[in-house]
Amino acid sequence: MNSKIFSSQGSRIIVALLLLGGLSACSGPIEPWVKPYERDRLADPIMLMDGDPVSSAYIQHVYEAREGARGGEGGAGGGCGCN
Amino acid sequence: MTLRRGIAILFLALFASGGAHAGVLPEDRADILYHLYSGGGVDIDGPSVLVRKQVGPSTSFVANYYIDMISSASIDVITTASPYNEERKQWSLGMDYLRGNTTMSIGYTSSVESDFDAKTYSFSVSQDMFGDLTTITLSYALGDDIVGSSLDPTFERENDRQAYGVGVTQILSRNMIAALNFEVITDEGFLNNPYRSVRYEDPGTALGYSYEPELYPNTRTSSALGLRLKYYLPYRAAIEGEYRYFEDTWDIKSDTASITYIHPIGPWTFTAKYRYHDQTGAAFFKDIFSRPEETNFRGRDKELSPLTSSTFKLAAAYEFIGGAEGWKFIDKASVNASIDFLHIDYHEFKDLSTGAAYPDEPLYELDAAIFQLFFSFWY
Numbered sequence: 001m002n003s004k005i006f007s008s009q010g011s012r013i014i015v016a017l018l019l020l021g022g023l024s025a026c027s028g029p030i031e032p033w034v035k036p037y038e039r040d041r042l043a044d045p046i047m048l049m050d051g052d053p054v055s056s057a058y059i060q061h062v063y064e065a066r067e068g069a070r071g072g073e074g075g076a077g078g079g080c081g082c083n
Numbered sequence: 084m085t086l087r088r089g090i091a092i093l094f095l096a097l098f099a100s101g102g103a104h105a106g107v108l109p110e111d112r113a114d115i116l117y118h119l120y121s122g123g124g125v126d127i128d129g130p131s132v133l134v135r136k137q138v139g140p141s142t143s144f145v146a147n148y149y150i151d152m153i154s155s156a157s158i159d160v161i162t163t164a165s166p167y168n169e170e171r172k173q174w175s176l177g178m179d180y181l182r183g184n185t186t187m188s189i190g191y192t193s194s195v196e197s198d199f200d201a202k203t204y205s206f207s208v209s210q211d212m213f214g215d216l217t218t219i220t221l222s223y224a225l226g227d228d229i230v231g232s233s234l235d236p237t238f239e240r241e242n243d244r245q246a247y248g249v250g251v252t253q254i255l256s257r258n259m260i261a262a263l264n265f266e267v268i269t270d271e272g273f274l275n276n277p278y279r280s281v282r283y284e285d286p287g288t289a290l291g292y293s294y295e296p297e298l299y300p301n302t303r304t305s306s307a308l309g310l311r312l313k314y315y316l317p318y319r320a321a322i323e324g325e326y327r328y329f330e331d332t333w334d335i336k337s338d339t340a341s342i343t344y345i346h347p348i349g350p351w352t353f354t355a356k357y358r359y360h361d362q363t364g365a366a367f368f369k370d371i372f373s374r375p376e377e378t379n380f381r382g383r384d385k386e387l388s389p390l391t392s393s394t395f396k397l398a399a400a401y402e403f404i405g406g407a408e409g410w411k412f413i414d415k416a417s418v419n420a421s422i423d424f425l426h427i428d429y430h431e432f433k434d435l436s437t438g439a440a441y442p443d444e445p446l447y448e449l450d451a452a453i454f455q456l457f458f459s460f461w462y
Contacts, residue, residue: 031214032213032214033216033256034216034256034257036215038257039254041257041258041315042254042257042258042260042315044319044321046315046321046345046347046352047260047313047315047321049252049260049262049311052114052419052457052459053114053133054114054116054131054133054147054457055114055116055419055455055457058118058131058149058455059423059455062120062425062453063360065386066386066392066425066427067337067360067362067386067390067392068335068337068362068364068365068386068387068390069305069307069327069329069335069337069339069360069362070268070329071246071266071267071268071305071306071307071329072264072265072266072307072308072309072327072328072329073264073307073309073327074220074248074250074262074264074266074309074311
């Protein structure tokens with residue numbers, strides 16, 4: 001093991017997260033804290049992350065043409081996942 | 084040419100929007116959109132048509148056809164070239180395959196212009212986990228561009244682009260959902276515009292400056308980290324906040340933030356959005372160089388200048404088919420209209436069209452209106 005790797009703060013955080021992950025795995029599967037029957041509001045179309053994909057792809061295209069930045073906006077679905 | 088950048092990545096998002104929810108295939112729908120951008124001497128309009136259809140229990144296909152009809156007398160064009168008209172046609176095909184809690188998506192996009200040809204191949208995998216509270220998406224896209232020039236039929240250069248993305252969508256509570264996306268994009272090849280020039284000081288001329296072709300680095304790598312939070316208010320309405328940090332190897336760094344309010348009233352849904360973007364300029368951007376070939380790389384693309392942009396959007400949607408019964412084979416249909424007012428202040432790029440003598444030209448400002456009208460059908 002290279003002690004230099006573990007001297008950095010970032011590595012310590014990663015190790016802590018791995019340990020936390022390991023402990024939570026020991027305590028059994030993660031219980032969904034929002035039950036399927038509690039997702040009525042998340043299922044409302046106004047809660048979709050990208051309800052109009054054609055329109056949002058177009059406007060993203062405009063911004064990529066007019067500004068120097070790109071990416072990171074994702075198309076992450078949203079909604080309730082309970083259909 | 085500036086409008087061509089990012090095509091490879093853009094339509095990956097169009098498909099990812101369907102694929103990101105791993106445990107469920109995207110809904111069958113069709114959209115017909117008319118778009119119009121008008122500002123800074125540039126008018127771009129055209130249609131975009133999307134059709135998505137599930138075939139069998141676990142596969143969904145999507146196709147999109149998109150046209151930009153461009154009439155340009157932009158600040159770049161009127162200061163160094165002639166106004167022009169051109170057309171860009173793009174079509175895309177994609178497929179999502181659902182197996183258990185995993186969705187695999189593939190896509191292909193082709194964009195063709197008289198002097199530019201772009202092909203993009205994309206692949207993504209989404210997985211639902213933790214009782215469907217969390218969706219993780221990994222994506223990859225490969226773009227192949229061929230850049231030509233209408234001034235020189237023998238001119239042909241290539242650009243290869245790769246985009247790597249990872250995203251997490253997380254249900255935080257019964258009222259709140261969040262999405263975190265990280266994307267790295269690399270370009271290698273011919274990245275500048277074959278028509279655009281930079282200017283340099285030339286005291287011997289009447290203007291006080293002359294032009295030479297711009298020259299960009301052959302590589303660019305960018306990273307972007309975006310966070311979105313959406314919250315269902317105590318009454319039936321939603322509010323969304325979004326932030327993105329961006330940086331690249333050309334020394335552009337940017338912050339982009341927006342806030343959106345969505346309010347339905349009966350069959351109507353009204354949306355208001357404000358978006359703010361602030362960026363530093365590329366290391367090789369200069370409004371004017373002190374002499375020809377002053378630096379190894381040179382650019383005067385206004386999008387690479389330090390700038391601040393703000394957009395205010397208003398949108399209204401009306402659901403004209405809905406309820407439990409629908410109409411014939413259509414379950415739901417809506418018509419949507421929106422307008423975005425975009426204003427950009429360029430902090431170093433000067434306006435050479437005013438007639439002011441060098442070096443007293445004012446900084447350039449852009450105002451544009453972006454209009455969209457579209458019909459959506461779910462079946």
